Amino acid sequence: MIDKRCDSLAAALEGLGDGARLMISGFGESGRPDMLIKAVLEAGITGLDLISNNAGEGTTGLAALFLAGRVRRLTCSFPRGAMQDEIEALVRAGKLELDVMPQGTLAERIRAGGAGIAAFYTPTSFGTIVAEGKETRMFDGRGHVLETALTADFALVKAHRADRWGNLTYDKLGRSFAPLMAAAASCTIVEADEIVELGDIAPGDVITPGIFTDRLVQTAPVQWEQAA
């Protein structure tokens, strides 16, 4: 019987260690796997090579990883936010390396990573400093920039409903990067609001097929005060 449910957070995170290349789903607070992020924090894992759209806000969620000094590199599109002063201080001190790119380029690089596409040409950023040093090519008289795929060792993904095969649905705008990251990581760890019986999610309603899910846990409320 296929059953991707894990008995504990420790089991869900097994093998995720220092220096891992890690994708974390979400856009701002939406679709962010807070319980798994907190588990990474509490496990003491550090030196993360993180791929996530934002650097986080306040002192919880993603921000907690940065404030605790656990991230050595961030690949993202928008590192500014409520905690930009702290992020800037880390970058200036040489403790955090940033790789910033257009949001659609970030999304498509991750999509490509999960889809077996090594690279693609995008019109985005042509003629800007983002394209400097990159291969460019004209298609139909328009400039395009070559961008390569992104993959990761692990992805932490927040889903709404899940079954034991790892079929997933998402809550509203909580979907964002999650389906792309689930496909692009070697090991995708999912926390879901609800774990339902096989068949309870109609086949046509599945957003991420279970083939992309490796491990599954049910979301429990997170108390950030204790983590900080």
Next chain:
Amino acid sequence: MSLTRDQVAARIAADIPEGWHVNLGIGWPELVANHIPDRREVILHSENGILGMGPTPAPGTEDRNMINAGKKPITAVKGASFFDHAQSFAIVRGGHLDLCVLGAYQVAPNGDVANWSRAAGDVLPSIGGAMDLAAGAKRIWVVMTHCDNRGGPKLLERCAFPLTGAGVVSRVYTELAVIDVADGAFTVRELAPGITRDEISARSGAPLAFDPALREMVVA
């Protein structure tokens, strides 16, 4: 007399016809949504994954999974759809949006726009979705103050800040004027009440042409 931010937003909304799919950038562009008449069906896109974005929710009904690209609380209108980031940017880059309204630091007569960074050596460069929107939407309109905080012009012969997109802007709305950007030139179509040709030219860093049918901006 210069117009208020809401008056400029209303002026932009008046130019958006029924049936368009539109992305409104963060900040001033977001105000445009408040001025689209209820009976006119204009479908708003937000790049984090929605078509059919609705107004701000009533206090106490916010949802962490219902936010826009500026991470502010939103609602969904009837007929709205959600999708992942790859599909959202397929909508953007694929040329499916009729319009994107962007804020900007600088615009040049060749259609170049700079709106994401004030220096090439920015420690925290933050691009977000702006470059994809600039490259992909069928039309790019800019809404911005006519001059910067120090009174310096933002309509320039060439953008000094790093570009968001090259040759993409077709119209600029400011508190003083509506300006078309085409064929390598700025052409003023409308002026705010009481603003003269000399005044607007003095506050611009590139030559301005004036439409033969130049008229006053209608104030809501």
